[in-house]
Amino acid sequence: MLAAVPFASCYVYSPQGTCAVSVRSRLLCARLKDRDPRFMRRYAERVRLELAGARRFDGWLDAATILVPVPGSAPQAPGSLSTPKALAIAMLDAGLGGRLWTGLRREFAVPKSATAGGGRRPSVASHYASFAVDCLGDAKLKLLLVDDVVTKGRTLVAAASRLHDAHPEARIGAFALLRTMGLVPEVTRLIEPCVGELRWRHGDVQRCP
Numbered sequence: 001m002l003a004a005v006p007f008a009s010c011y012v013y014s015p016q017g018t019c020a021v022s023v024r025s026r027l028l029c030a031r032l033k034d035r036d037p038r039f040m041r042r043y044a045e046r047v048r049l050e051l052a053g054a055r056r057f058d059g060w061l062d063a064a065t066i067l068v069p070v071p072g073s074a075p076q077a078p079g080s081l082s083t084p085k086a087l088a089i090a091m092l093d094a095g096l097g098g099r100l101w102t103g104l105r106r107e108f109a110v111p112k113s114a115t116a117g118g119g120r121r122p123s124v125a126s127h128y129a130s131f132a133v134d135c136l137g138d139a140k141l142k143l144l145l146v147d148d149v150v151t152k153g154r155t156l157v158a159a160a161s162r163l164h165d166a167h168p169e170a171r172i173g174a175f176a177l178l179r180t181m182g183l184v185p186e187v188t189r190l191i192e193p194c195v196g197e198l199r200w201r202h203g204d205v206q207r208c209p
Helices: 020-034 037-052 083-093 124-130 154-166
Strands: 004-013 066-069 104-106 131-133 142-150 171-180 191-201 204-208
Touching (some): 004 020, 004 037, 004 142, 004 154, 020 142, 037 083, 066 083, 083 142, 104 154, 124 131, 124 154, 131 154, 142 154, 154 171, 154 191, 154 204
Parallel strands (some): 004 171
Antiparallel strands (some): 004 191, 104 131
């Protein structure tokens, strides 16, 4: 696996918090999963303001970047619209990235992390084995994985490692609109941009922050 993958996110999400902001964060997540174009445009514009506009994720959201939607937990029919793909399209419409590429796919299904218990969530190795990558041909690429939610970061590290295998000279990063704050009882704001790393340590992923 790659030792570290640079990543960024824009919003935070509380799975169990009970305060008003935590409840709103779950509504935001539900709207994201619904793929409503109105909200997708709004979220992409916020990313442009908070990350690209403020140069928080400098060099990753420009015209040279190829956006790579992260596949869902199961193989998808050609042309289907997943939440990460809808988000990537909205980001392109907002001027974030140069083009979309759907050459990362699932060969077979893995359990959904959101519904699997803690001990049954797929490992990085399981995610890695389930991914396949087409070849883009150009060696010096800038590939940005796009996902809706990052929790620990196992899916993103596995996907980035698969991309690296196929394109070893590419620069590879990750973006997730929401990052889960499961270890924090409540969140006090929805918009909390961050830039950090997903680190492969001792056989698992550490998300920082």
